[in-house]
Amino acid sequence: MPNLRECIRTEIYYDDIRAEEWTPSYAGSSLRIDFLIPEIKAVIEVKKTRPSMTDKSLSEELIIDIEKYQVHPTCKKIYCFVYDPDMILRNPAAIKNDVEKMHEGLVIAFIKA
Numbered sequence: 225m226p227n228l229r230e231c232i233r234t235e236i237y238y239d240d241i242r243a244e245e246w247t248p249s250y251a252g253s254s255l256r257i258d259f260l261i262p263e264i265k266a267v268i269e270v271k272k273t274r275p276s277m278t279d280k281s282l283s284e285e286l287i288i289d290i291e292k293y294q295v296h297p298t299c300k301k302i303y304c305f306v307y308d309p310d311m312i313l314r315n316p317a318a319i320k321n322d323v324e325k326m327h328e329g330l331v332i333a334f335i336k337a
Contacts, residue, residue, distance in 0.1 A: 238263055245296070255292045257299075265300035267293045273308040279319055282306065286323050290331055302327070306335040 238261050245260040259268035269289050273282065286304055293299055304323065308316060316335035323333050 255289060257293055257296065260296070260298060262298050265298050267296065267299045267302045269293065269302060269304045271304070271306045273306065273310065273312040275310075275312065277312055279314050279316075282313065283319050283322060286319075286333070287326065290323070290327055294327075294330060300330075302331045304331060304333040306333070308335060308337050311337050 240262055242260040242262065244256040244258070246256055257267050258270045260266070261268070269286070271282065271285065286306075290302055290304075293302055306313075306316070306319075313319065313335065316337075320333040320335050324331050
């Protein structure tokens with residue numbers, strides 16, 4: 225099975241996909257962006273749910289990541305992909321809607337089981 229980088233490259237045709245790009249320091253710390261596509265100024269955040277994760281904890285993680293990622297000079301759009309194979313999340317649609325509304329025009333979220 226291909227990894228996410230291969231899927232992105234195959235499906236949307238971007239060759240320059242940078243894994244684990246560092247963000248500038250923000251509020252005293254920096255994070256690594258999962259994937260950065262400089263050509264379209266897009267950041268891709270990928271998460272997989274775990275038994276200890278709640279809707280609230282996922283929302284908080286995404287909000288923190290988004291706040292830090294948006295200061296990256298190449299970030300104009302953030303795509304959040306959340307894989308929930310065990311259907312741990314109670315209301316994934318609410319998480320998606322809340323995160324996108326908080327960062328309208330910047331964030332697009334996908335949450336799939």
